[in-house]
Amino acid sequence: MIYNLPFLTVVALIAIGMYAMLFKKNLIKIAIGLTIVESGVNLFLITLGYREGGIAPIFTNLPPGMSPEEIPEKMVLPVPQALTLTSIVIGVAVLALILSLAIRIYRHYGTLNAEEVRRLKE
Amino acid sequence: MNLMEHLPALIIAIPLITAFLTPLVDRASKKARNVLVFISLLITFILVVLLVQRVFDKGIITYVMGASNPTETIPKQAAVPIRIVLEIDGLSAFMLLISIFISFIGLIYSFAHIKEGGGRFYTLFLLMVVGMIGMELTGDLFNLFVFLEILSISSAALIAFEFKRATTIEAGIKYIIISSISALFVLFAVGLFYGEYDLLNMAAIANEIGGALSHIDKIALILLFSAFAMKAGIAPMHMWMPDAYGEAPGAISMVLIATTQASLYALLRVCFTIYNEALHVVFPIALILLGLASIFIGVTMALLQDDIKRLIAYAAVAEVGYIVLAIGAGLYGFLGGGDKFASLEMWKVALKGGIFHIFNDVLDIGLLFLVAGGIIYVTKERSLNKLGGLAHSMKYSSILFLIGLAAVAGLPPMNGFASKIIIYESIYGVSPILSIVAILASIVMLAIFVKIFHAIFTGPKLAEHGEVPKYMLASMIVLAGLIIFFGLFPDIVLKNLVNPAVNALMEYGKYISAVMG
Amino acid sequence: MIESVEIYWNPLVWLIAFIVIAIVAYIIRAFGKKEHKKGEQAKPFLSGVEEPSKEAVHVRGGNVYWGFVEALKGYYGAMKKMHSGRVNDYVAWFVVIASILFVVLFALEAIL
Numbered sequence: 001m002i003y004n005l006p007f008l009t010v011v012a013l014i015a016i017g018m019y020a021m022l023f024k025k026n027l028i029k030i031a032i033g034l035t036i037v038e039s040g041v042n043l044f045l046i047t048l049g050y051r052e053g054g055i056a057p058i059f060t061n062l063p064p065g066m067s068p069e070e071i072p073e074k075m076v077l078p079v080p081q082a083l084t085l086t087s088i089v090i091g092v093a094v095l096a097l098i099l100s101l102a103i104r105i106y107r108h109y110g111t112l113n114a115e116e117v118r119r120l121k122e
Numbered sequence: 123m124n125l126m127e128h129l130p131a132l133i134i135a136i137p138l139i140t141a142f143l144t145p146l147v148d149r150a151s152k153k154a155r156n157v158l159v160f161i162s163l164l165i166t167f168i169l170v171v172l173l174v175q176r177v178f179d180k181g182i183i184t185y186v187m188g189a190s191n192p193t194e195t196i197p198k199q200a201a202v203p204i205r206i207v208l209e210i211d212g213l214s215a216f217m218l219l220i221s222i223f224i225s226f227i228g229l230i231y232s233f234a235h236i237k238e239g240g241g242r243f244y245t246l247f248l249l250m251v252v253g254m255i256g257m258e259l260t261g262d263l264f265n266l267f268v269f270l271e272i273l274s275i276s277s278a279a280l281i282a283f284e285f286k287r288a289t290t291i292e293a294g295i296k297y298i299i300i301s302s303i304s305a306l307f308v309l310f311a312v313g314l315f316y317g318e319y320d321l322l323n324m325a326a327i328a329n330e331i332g333g334a335l336s337h338i339d340k341i342a343l344i345l346l347f348s349a350f351a352m353k354a355g356i357a358p359m360h361m362w363m364p365d366a367y368g369e370a371p372g373a374i375s376m377v378l379i380a381t382t383q384a385s386l387y388a389l390l391r392v393c394f395t396i397y398n399e400a401l402h403v404v405f406p407i408a409l410i411l412l413g414l415a416s417i418f419i420g421v422t423m424a425l426l427q428d429d430i431k432r433l434i435a436y437a438a439v440a441e442v443g444y445i446v447l448a449i450g451a452g453l454y455g456f457l458g459g460g461d462k463f464a465s466l467e468m469w470k471v472a473l474k475g476g477i478f479h480i481f482n483d484v485l486d487i488g489l490l491f492l493v494a495g496g497i498i499y500v501t502k503e504r505s506l507n508k509l510g511g512l513a514h515s516m517k518y519s520s521i522l523f524l525i526g527l528a529a530v531a532g533l534p535p536m537n538g539f540a541s542k543i544i545i546y547e548s549i550y551g552v553s554p555i556l557s558i559v560a561i562l563a564s565i566v567m568l569a570i571f572v573k574i575f576h577a578i579f580t581g582p583k584l585a586e587h588g589e590v591p592k593y594m595l596a597s598m599i600v601l602a603g604l605i606i607f608f609g610l611f612p613d614i615v616l617k618n619l620v621n622p623a624v625n626a627l628m629e630y631g632k633y634i635s636a637v638m639g
Numbered sequence: 640m641i642e643s644v645e646i647y648w649n650p651l652v653w654l655i656a657f658i659v660i661a662i663v664a665y666i667i668r669a670f671g672k673k674e675h676k677k678g679e680q681a682k683p684f685l686s687g688v689e690e691p692s693k694e695a696v697h698v699r700g701g702n703v704y705w706g707f708v709e710a711l712k713g714y715y716g717a718m719k720k721m722h723s724g725r726v727n728d729y730v731a732w733f734v735v736i737a738s739i740l741f742v743v744l745f746a747l748e749a750i751l
Binding site: 021027031034044048077079080083086087090094098101102104105108109117120122 | 204264268271274275278279282285288289291292293294295296298299302303306309310312313316317320322364365368369423426427432
């Protein structure tokens with residue numbers, strides 16, 4: 001059960017984020033919802049990488065009393081961490097773009113309410 | 123070092139490096155910047171043509187980053203090979219050729235209307251090309267996500283490029299929000315695959331999925347399907363499309379069509395390659411229904427519009443509907459649905475029609491967007507209620523626009539007719555109703571373009587205007603020439619480009635074995 | 640030229656049809672009265688009212704198909720409601736499609 005906790009958190013995060021994206025009208029809050037979904041996905045990726053008793057895949061920094069021969073069995077594959085890092089970097093870029101566009105929206109429309117930021121419709 | 127071996131990597135690297143050189147060169151000289159961007163894209167174009175030639179000669183090409191073959195692992199004892207593999211088959215080659223060609227035409231066009239902020243514009247433009255091409259080159263799901271995000275970010279910034287107009291910003295923020303949410307669900311699906319199989323390579327995942335689907339496979343399929351369907355602009359997830367296409371500056375509207383089709387390509391990859399015969403029959407039916415909805419909503423909503431570009435954008439929604447309808451019918455037959463349909467092998471024809479229409483859609487709607495962009499550039503006016511009588515001063519543009527709208531409406535002898543007749547006749551096997559709706563929608567499409575042509579070009583001369591700039595005219599003429607040429611000789615495209623693409627879709631085994639050995 | 644299982648199309652056929660139609664149209668046109676005069680006869684007759692200038696009576700693009708839209712008011716009302724322009728709705732449609740697929744796929748499994 002305790003091992004499922006991260007996955008439950010992932011589901012909760014994505015649900016909260018989607019709730020914000022679907023029902024919140026403020027564009028900043030929508031951006032926050034997007035980041036919460038993103039954190040959920042990132043947490044999911046990083047949880048996948050967890051192995052009980054695994055060690056970091058760094059050859060020069062092995063725990064004491066461990067020889068390089070028995071490595072591959074104990075070492076975790078660093079792929080999920082790499083994926084998460086990439087995803088975080090992309091997330092920062094997306095968030096920066098959304099916020100900078102939101103600033104311009106505010107200058108033009110005088111509001112950040114999604115109900116009013118809809119000159120493009122029909 | 124054999125340069126030909128490294129073509130796939132070079133095709134990504136050259137525009138990527140040039141993209142970051144552009145702002146530096148821009149500081150020195152505007153002209154040098156234009157020349158640099160032009161040359162880099164020209165080289166990429168040539169390399170793509172060489173690569174496509176190679177794919178058609180030798181079959182599927184795989185390119186492994188950092189190793190000599192895809193299955194090699196470091197350290198040797200590890201079981202899982204994880205690395206970026208670029209894999210190019212007939213379908214990727216077809217899409218690559220379209221993307222780079224449209225980007226090239228778009229670049230030439232943009233020389234005419236980009237006056238200030240060119241350094242930013244061309245950086246983003248090249249990044250968009252990189253994202254689009256990367257999506258079509260890669261054989262790795264996570265890499266696909268990365269290129270999808272590069273594409274989304276750069277296109278969103280380009281849509282909002284004319285930031286003095288409020289509506290462009292609105293379109294940009296809407297586009298980036300829906301793009302990033304769909305990309306996040308793609309990433310979630312990638313995570314599901316990684317958790318289940320410890321794999322990221324599309325061919326390897328397809329190999330593991332085999333016959334039956336587990337629950338995780340199904341969830342991943344639903345997420346990938348809806349996310350890519352949203353990015354491809356299939357109704358009812360098309361609402362961002364009129365906003366983005368309608369507000370983007372001149373040439374970008376056209377290149378955005380090619381980027382949408384890169385997402386459509388990803389959808390095809392998921393359906394035909396990763397899941398192939400294990401795909402549930404619900405999905406082709408969903409594609410057919412959503413395709414019909416796209417056609418119907420696209421044409422009827424286009425009738426309402428008063429903004430010239432927004433009207434064409436709704437027509438683009440309908441065109442995507444035709445592609446999706448035909449591909450859905452093809453997929454239906456591929457999975458063994460529709461008895462009469464399968465026995466006649468009409469589903470292969472439907473698939474052919476759909477793939478061919480991808481090519482025609484980008485040419486036809488692209489030409490209309492270019493002419494519309496030229497009109498907006500010359501008159502500074504977007505509303506159909508204020509334009510009128512432009513045929514007096516813009517003779518060439520009006521003729522080119524007429525060619526484009528005849529092609530979109532599917533009138534012979536334009537290329538739009540060549541692919542639409544294949545679609546009409548082949549989807550008749552699934553249900554005659556599909557053909558009827560498709561043909562009726564085509565007629566309404568003609569009615570829409572009667573409206574737009576009447577509003578812009580006919581009537582008395584209302585104001586004095588010149589012809590569009592030379593660069594714009596040149597790129598429009600190239601597209602119009604191709605539209606007529608491929609309308610008269612559709613067999614050239616069908617035999618040389620579409621057939622290999624359709625075969626690549628059906629022979630998913632080859633795609634898998636190219637990586638798995 | 641397209642030739643596959645059951646589909647055949649040749650632009651040449653279309654060209655011949657075009658020429659035939661053009662000839663027929665020319666023949667019909669040839670029946671027209673020879674004594675037609677330009678100028679006086681070409682003007683529209685508006686019960687003696689002076690004809691307004693062409694610029695003033697030009698039908699703008701927004702007015703075309705007004706009747707069509709008016710007749711399908713119910714449909715277009717629903718469509719306008721659907722295309723609300725709210726970014727939340729854009730995301731909502733994605734969720735709707737995904738959940739329909741989810742229900743169909745997993746419900747089918749349970750039924751069969």
